[in-house]
Amino acid sequence: MPEQTHIPEQTLAAIEKVKSTHANMVVTFGVGIGVILGIYFFTFPQFLDRAPGVVTFQAISAVFLFASFFFLKRIAFLMTRLRLVGKPDCKSILQAISVADVDKDPAFIFTKLG
Numbered sequence: 001m002p003e004q005t006h007i008p009e010q011t012l013a014a015i016e017k018v019k020s021t022h023a024n025m026v027v028t029f030g031v032g033i034g035v036i037l038g039i040y041f042f043t044f045p046q047f048l049d050r051a052p053g054v055v056t057f058q059a060i061s062a063v064f065l066f067a068s069f070f071f072l073k074r075i076a077f078l079m080t081r082l083r084l085v086g087k088p089d090c091k092s093i094l095q096a097i098s099v100a101d102v103d104k105d106p107a108f109i110f111t112k113l114g
Helices: 009-050 052-084 088-096 106-112
Strands: none
Touching: 009 052, 009 088, 009 106, 052 088, 088 106
């Protein structure tokens, strides 16, 4: 039977806050990018004849937006760090973990804290 690690209540709350903030950022950015790409899809034919400059902007930014889907978790982790860096209980957690660790069990994250 694996040994249970006792995590202090305050540390567990901070780990859960980091994990939930990261998850919310991923959903927010994913939905936002999806909505923008959907708007681009439906407005592209209208701008094709009337405003070729807008079509060029849409084409270039759509490539960047689509590419950002592949880096969505990294972008969300960066934004989570920026958002929670002022909270002392979350700061040590954010310094100890990486993007790959955010989805792991709180006990694993606690062991990375040292």
